[in-house]
Amino acid sequence: MLLEVKNLRAGYGPTQVLFGLDFAVAEGGVTALLGANGAGKTTTLRAVSGLVRPEGEVLLSGQRIAGLMTESIARLGVAHVPDGRGTFMELTVEENFRLGAYTRRDPDVAADFARMWEWFPRLKQRWRQQAGTLSGGEQQMLAIARALLLRPKLLLLDEPSFGLAPLIVRDIFAILRRIREESGVGILLVEQNANLALDLADHAYLLETGRIVMSGPAAEIRQDEAIRRSYLGY
């Protein structure tokens, strides 16, 4: 397993948000976390990347990462695209790219830049532009590219569809599918749009108020009567 999480608990100050989650992401697999607003999806991602302090076990390729600092976790190969995207608005697209690859000393960085341009041609057109001037969709693309430039083993995506027009969301998920096939990175995906998430994912968990209430292969979850009614809307 790429990521194994056991009895994960976390919160903000006195407010506990997560009450013991167990889940996993397979090597090269896509796991989706589904759930309503306030279920604890974003907090789960933050606990994995160390932005909030977790209790319980978080194993990345068998190595314990719970309690490490965010920058150390990033250096071990966890790239988090947080809510609000986490791009550097004041810097140019090029500088965002360079920061994405900041920790890398290998000679493949240039090749990876070229790969990102292939996946996200629009970013190449905006190369010298300040990131804050990009459209919402372009910023999301930049955020994903920035995260992939870390050459992560695991990519944490927080609502990549948030605030974007349906056509752009479709584009982004098409690119994500391509990334999944071509790069072999494992993805932990948080998404309100359960339809999209289940299309991309091979495994899914349903969160309610900080607890996992259902889990299984994406195809099975999709068939579940309750899920269909509450989250898929047909």
Add this chain to the structure above:
Amino acid sequence: MSLSPARFLLVLLGLAAALAPLWVLESFHLFQLTMAVIMALAVLGLNIVTGYNGQISLGHGAFFAIGAYVTSILMAQADWSFYATLPFAAAICGMVGYAVGLPALRLGGLYLALVTFSLAVAVPQLLKHKALEAWTGGVQGLFLMKPDPPRWLTSVLPLNADQFMYLNVLIVSGICFLLAWNLIRGRIGRALMATRDHPTAAEAMGMDIAALKTGAFAVSAMITGVAGALSAVAVEFVAPDSFTFLLSITFFVGMVVGGVASILGSIFGGLFVLFVPNIAESISRAAPGVIYGMILIVFLFVLPEGFAGLVRRLLAKLSSPENPKPQ
């Protein structure tokens, strides 16, 4: 809040403690105490705009200087009586404070601190300027006289000029403190703190942020200006070099050490800034500054609520039901 017997007793005790020095202390120490009360008043002014309203001012020495000079010029050049100059000094400082508050509206915390800091640095130079020399006396400054106690008073209470000055300062400061206290615990005080803590929410609730902020600056400058006016008379002398940027910093230190956003803290602050340097000065010329700076940083680290916060915490501990007093 009604005046419970315990509170009434406390007020009486406070009054007695404030008046006792009139007869207990000799001249020099009474003068020092007079200055401490004046400092407390100046710190109170700063506390209104910085503590309660969150607009950081490092330039309140400027208002203090203006108050001092208005009173001195009127007394020395126009022979006004000390009492008649006070409302005048207050009004002019209020207007200047309002004027400073206008550009402050557009500046965030650190930039406002920067601007007011530069104001504080520029003050002595402005006071020395030739164009004002006919009024201000230039580098030489102006000399004045303390008011003598009136006949009717000395016939009841034998007071010399120093004691009378202390009484004057006490009364004027007392009135200012009462007014400030009233302002802070009322609707306006809550609005001031709301604009400090949650500006967006305060605006959404229909508060006029601009008016509150400039108003706070005006009131704050007025109070500090009155303190300046009192100090000019108590010292019987004003000169540009009494109003360097260190004066503004002194007020700031007094506010932090006494207690940010606390009326009681302003009193602690006034006592602190007057007496601690005196002790430190006896060690070395450089020591007061170093000790000052260290105390400031230690307070910010260990006791960010200042003396007032410490007192509040101790009182809460004494009166909390979990810690009944041992029989």
Add this chain to the structure above:
Amino acid sequence: MEAFLLQLTACIATGGIYASVALAIVMIYQATHHVNFAQGEMATLSTFIALTMIQAGLPYWVAFAGTLVVSFVMGALVERLIMRPVQHAPILTHVGVYIGMLLIIGNLTGWVFGYTIQMFPSPFEGGGPMLGGLFSAHQLGSVAVTLAVLILVYLFFTKTSLGLAMRAAAYNPRSARLVGIRVDVMLALGWGLAAAIGSVAGMMVAPIVFLDPNMMLGILLYAFAGALLGGIDNPPGAVMGGFLVGVLENLAGAYIVGTDLKLTVALVIIIGVLVLKPSGLFGRVVFTRV
């Protein structure tokens, strides 16, 4: 005409001073998004340390390099020991800590090195008047040093990945952590570099204005004005702003308000820029889209 030319050269010489201090201010702003009120006092202390080394017999440039190192360490230590614990405290606390440091460092300098005004040597002496007698060798030399520091700083921030990481850590600490930047280290480095640049400014200023513990107070104000005028997030802009303030100060002093209101000129510039054009003349207006 002659008088005007002399005036102009004076502008450029003092402008160079302001430019170098403004650069130090912008430097720390780039790295921490804060403006350090104690910057001037730190620079003065560094200059006294340099003087001590020179008086101990070290060659000028050795003392210069040694001072850079000592100042860097001092700046980084200040961040580690004093700023770190209050990192997340409100701005009022930061201002208080800056004021505390200003008092401690300024008075400590006076205590240790005395309040007498001292001569500070210039490395550019012996050349005599240059360019038709308008500039002294030191004036030209110090302007050259300022420009050299500017170019180094500019290259550092735009071309090196460490400089980029420092800017990123200041703009958005959370995102910086997510790409693996050690934000704490960046802050300490930023403070160290700012202190080192400040020390260069101090060593270039001291031969002109003479060295005493309060040397930097007025200069710091002009430098603030210059930094704001040029744009607080823009190193070349700050240098331009510094020179501009030098010109404004001298011309206003000579032709408008007289020399005794020079500090007020700085104050007016600061207020004017902040109110009329907060991003400065050359500052980048940052776009944000939600």
